[in-house]
Amino acid sequence: MSHAPITPKVLVIDDDNDLRYSLKRVLSGRQYEVLEAASGEEGLSMAEQHNPHVILLDNRMGGMSGMEALQHLRGINPNAMIILMTAYGTTQTTIEAMKFGAFDYIMKPFDLKKILTLTESAIAASKDLDKAGKEEAAPAVSNEDIEGGIIGSSSAMQEVFKMIGQVAASDVTVMVTGESGTGKELIARAIYQNSLRAQKPYIAVNCAAIPENLIESELFGHEKGSFTGATNQRIGKFELCDGGTIFLDEIGDMALTTQTKILRALQEGEIQRVGSSETIKVNVRMLAATNKPLEEMVKDKTFREDLYYRLNVVRIQLPPLRERKEDVPKLIDFVLKRLARDSKADTKSISPEALALLNQYRWPGNVRELENLIYRSAVLAQGDMILIKDLPQEVVKAIHAASPSAAPEPSTTEVEPVAEDAVVEVAPQETMETAAVAERVPAPDPTTLLGQPLPDPYDAVYQALRDSHDTNILEHAERALIARALGESGGKQVRAAEILGMTRATLRKRIDQYDLG
Numbered sequence: 001m002s003h004a005p006i007t008p009k010v011l012v013i014d015d016d017n018d019l020r021y022s023l024k025r026v027l028s029g030r031q032y033e034v035l036e037a038a039s040g041e042e043g044l045s046m047a048e049q050h051n052p053h054v055i056l057l058d059n060r061m062g063g064m065s066g067m068e069a070l071q072h073l074r075g076i077n078p079n080a081m082i083i084l085m086t087a088y089g090t091t092q093t094t095i096e097a098m099k100f101g102a103f104d105y106i107m108k109p110f111d112l113k114k115i116l117t118l119t120e121s122a123i124a125a126s127k128d129l130d131k132a133g134k135e136e137a138a139p140a141v142s143n144e145d146i147e148g149g150i151i152g153s154s155s156a157m158q159e160v161f162k163m164i165g166q167v168a169a170s171d172v173t174v175m176v177t178g179e180s181g182t183g184k185e186l187i188a189r190a191i192y193q194n195s196l197r198a199q200k201p202y203i204a205v206n207c208a209a210i211p212e213n214l215i216e217s218e219l220f221g222h223e224k225g226s227f228t229g230a231t232n233q234r235i236g237k238f239e240l241c242d243g244g245t246i247f248l249d250e251i252g253d254m255a256l257t258t259q260t261k262i263l264r265a266l267q268e269g270e271i272q273r274v275g276s277s278e279t280i281k282v283n284v285r286m287l288a289a290t291n292k293p294l295e296e297m298v299k300d301k302t303f304r305e306d307l308y309y310r311l312n313v314v315r316i317q318l319p320p321l322r323e324r325k326e327d328v329p330k331l332i333d334f335v336l337k338r339l340a341r342d343s344k345a346d347t348k349s350i351s352p353e354a355l356a357l358l359n360q361y362r363w364p365g366n367v368r369e370l371e372n373l374i375y376r377s378a379v380l381a382q383g384d385m386i387l388i389k390d391l392p393q394e395v396v397k398a399i400h401a402a403s404p405s406a407a408p409e410p411s412t413t414e415v416e417p418v419a420e421d422a423v424v425e426v427a428p429q430e431t432m433e434t435a436a437v438a439e440r441v442p443a444p445d446p447t448t449l450l451g452q453p454l455p456d457p458y459d460a461v462y463q464a465l466r467d468s469h470d471t472n473i474l475e476h477a478e479r480a481l482i483a484r485a486l487g488e489s490g491g492k493q494v495r496a497a498e499i500l501g502m503t504r505a506t507l508r509k510r511i512d513q514y515d516l517g
């Protein structure tokens, strides 16, 4: 692994003398050491001798083509960030270039400012990669972990594992709660796999995914002709699962009538098919999960209190990922190893800087979001390492918005200067009050202007609120944010609650309190 010297080295490979001259002039102005080669062949030997950080490579040259040179260069110096300069309209070349591991491409003729920005971001990526090589590798995940499939060294997860061990062997009903994507289904499956019923059937039913009029038939079966469309007798999940374990996911979404029947199955071990008066005995262990606030639903009488107590004999509460950040590196490692195993490819890694940035993320979608983000970034990463530039822009932006001091965003191809008085775009659904605040607030956009962070957006929010209201700043801010989220979600409370990170019940209370209904 090369050690990045203080002065970044840029190699320009192009047979056009004038262009090389211009590039050298502008890049030297940035204090880069600029090397030149007038052909692909010469470029390869320069790359070998000087180990440049960034290579600007022309595609169309006499002798070896840029695309050919690109492939050799990747072999000679895999850590160099290569920018291919192609003629306008050569889409296929561009695709090929990215496939062969180019950092980026630029269409000729280009503006020198543009190539400068691109070179800067390539240098930042090169530093990121270089640092990654020197720092400790991410914690290792063993093959056993991949097979077992549950990662968690945080004390919160260790407690969860302990509980799984304690409850698995008995037939006790277990309720797993936690935000969406925290791994409730995974935990339910682990309880089953470690139970005495492990050799018997396990059936998971997502109560939210089945229409209300079909769920009873799905769970308990039906007799032929019991309702329109019931052309045959059907055996329900409870009967199919006799002797085994049934996992009722999203139980908070179940209608009250079905809840009554579930209670009977739990208490008496009895069910009835829809359209039949015959009672059938079943021996089923029940596990349930929800991300709904069942206690509040009990108060609202939308969830049966007796069923709640019956299901809640043992409760495993999964903490959101943001409360167990120490699990993030290992989870990433796990996802990357599993991806490599499934796609029969080499395992990719993540640079320490990208990892550090992700450590500051709030993970509203928990482990499911982490999984998706890592898959997506690994696919986009050109080399064998995920760099900051490969992370989804919206996530990087969210991190910067929440913590303006976070590591700098990688500059993208073009950085548009951001006016000091930039304003938030005001959506038409917003209330007058939100709009009034927004107009005076600089956009909470973390975009940096040539590496200079913009002023802290919260300061501006604070000032704006301070100017307009002398008391209750927090309430005004909360009201404005809730109105904004409701605007964004088109009035959908579930979505708005997700955006705001509050329960729907709390959101409802606030809507009443602030008269936003």
Ligand SMILES: Nc1ncnc2c1ncn2[C@@H]1O[C@H](COP(=O)(O)OP(=O)(O)OP(=O)(O)O)[C@@H](O)[C@H]1O
Binding pocket: 149, 150, 151, 152, 178, 179, 180, 181, 182, 183, 184, 185, 186, 187, 249, 289, 290, 291, 331, 334, 367, 368, 371
């Ligand atoms: N501790 C963990 N280790 C490894 N993978 C995990 C872990 N927790 C969750 N996952 C993975 O994250 C994804 C989401 O998990 P799961 O479906 O169990 O979440 P959930 O809480 O049931 O979500 P929802 O409430 O939306 O149904 C799955 O692909 C799962 O394999």
